[in-house]
Amino acid sequence: MSATPRPQPSRKVLLAAPRGYCAGVDRAVIAVEKALEQYGAPVYVRHEIVHNKYVVKTLEKKGAIFVEETAEVPEGNIVIFSAHGVAPVVHDEAERGKLATIDATCPLVTKVHKEAVRFAKEDYDILLIGHEGHEEVIGTSGEAPEHIQLVDGPKDVANVEVRDPDKVVWLSQTTLSVDETMETVDALQGRFPNLLSPPSDDICYATQNRQQAVKQMGAQADLVIVVGSRNSSNSKRLVEVALGAGASASYLVDYAEEIDESWLEGVATVGVTSGASVPEILVDGVLEWLAARGFEDVETVTAAEESIAFSLPKELRRDLRAEARSAVED
Numbered sequence: 001m002s003a004t005p006r007p008q009p010s011r012k013v014l015l016a017a018p019r020g021y022c023a024g025v026d027r028a029v030i031a032v033e034k035a036l037e038q039y040g041a042p043v044y045v046r047h048e049i050v051h052n053k054y055v056v057k058t059l060e061k062k063g064a065i066f067v068e069e070t071a072e073v074p075e076g077n078i079v080i081f082s083a084h085g086v087a088p089v090v091h092d093e094a095e096r097g098k099l100a101t102i103d104a105t106c107p108l109v110t111k112v113h114k115e116a117v118r119f120a121k122e123d124y125d126i127l128l129i130g131h132e133g134h135e136e137v138i139g140t141s142g143e144a145p146e147h148i149q150l151v152d153g154p155k156d157v158a159n160v161e162v163r164d165p166d167k168v169v170w171l172s173q174t175t176l177s178v179d180e181t182m183e184t185v186d187a188l189q190g191r192f193p194n195l196l197s198p199p200s201d202d203i204c205y206a207t208q209n210r211q212q213a214v215k216q217m218g219a220q221a222d223l224v225i226v227v228g229s230r231n232s233s234n235s236k237r238l239v240e241v242a243l244g245a246g247a248s249a250s251y252l253v254d255y256a257e258e259i260d261e262s263w264l265e266g267v268a269t270v271g272v273t274s275g276a277s278v279p280e281i282l283v284d285g286v287l288e289w290l291a292a293r294g295f296e297d298v299e300t301v302t303a304a305e306e307s308i309a310f311s312l313p314k315e316l317r318r319d320l321r322a323e324a325r326s327a328v329e330d
């Protein structure tokens, strides 16, 4: 008599929405592509335009050269500043090096820079909640280094020293965990009851929406796969949010090939999402990989609809307009 096969738990994928490219990343990547079309290769880019290996490699193939420092760009060339933003000294360096610049800083990062400048002018001590060494934090701090100190999470609050406890404001990096940031703010308020908050959220809409979708999905998933690179702050936060929401396991992968078969042992529901710098083609690869292992049923978990788009950097718009005008005149 043959044994009756044990029923397999039904396998399902929960796909988070929104996920992947945000408006700031989309704009920065298109800016590099348009610059290559407009001015021809090479076009230099200071730091990874966005924190994603695949995007960087794809742009390199098209003729972009990524450098760590502005000084590496030969005189007279074009340099694009990444979506994470740069400190004013970097603009000065580019001017000294006779470089043409295209600033692809996300407008939502620029907003935080402007807040920092304004509060520094009003002589506040600015407590910038963020991760030490992250490019965005370096850029924002550079707007008013004498007024800004970094607070890297709740554990750092005890180390904060200010000149006047009644004249303190907090700002934050745009890609943090919403919940952990509020923990840090609560701890800061415990020390400085008159702490001022930023006029509007610094953690951007894209970070908040992607975290919210993972919270909804993570509670129902045994495993959550986050597509994103290891240097992507918002992608790393999605792993933490998934675990916090109740997923038994969560991993960050750049590509489907990095998924370990053993992660699927005993798993019936897999959540899938991607960081704000991840093109959809990489998520498609993960979905195909899962489908080949019986996870063909895909259900979307939607936390928000997004319709935000940013116009291209002004330097590019100017040159594209000029070219369009001369084409009409010819």
Ligand code: SF4
Residues within 6 Å of the ligand: 022, 023, 024, 025, 083, 106, 107, 108, 109, 174, 175, 204, 205, 206, 207, 234, 276
């Ligand atoms: S994650 Fe937010 S701040 Fe960063 S580039 Fe995207 S929209 Fe801008």
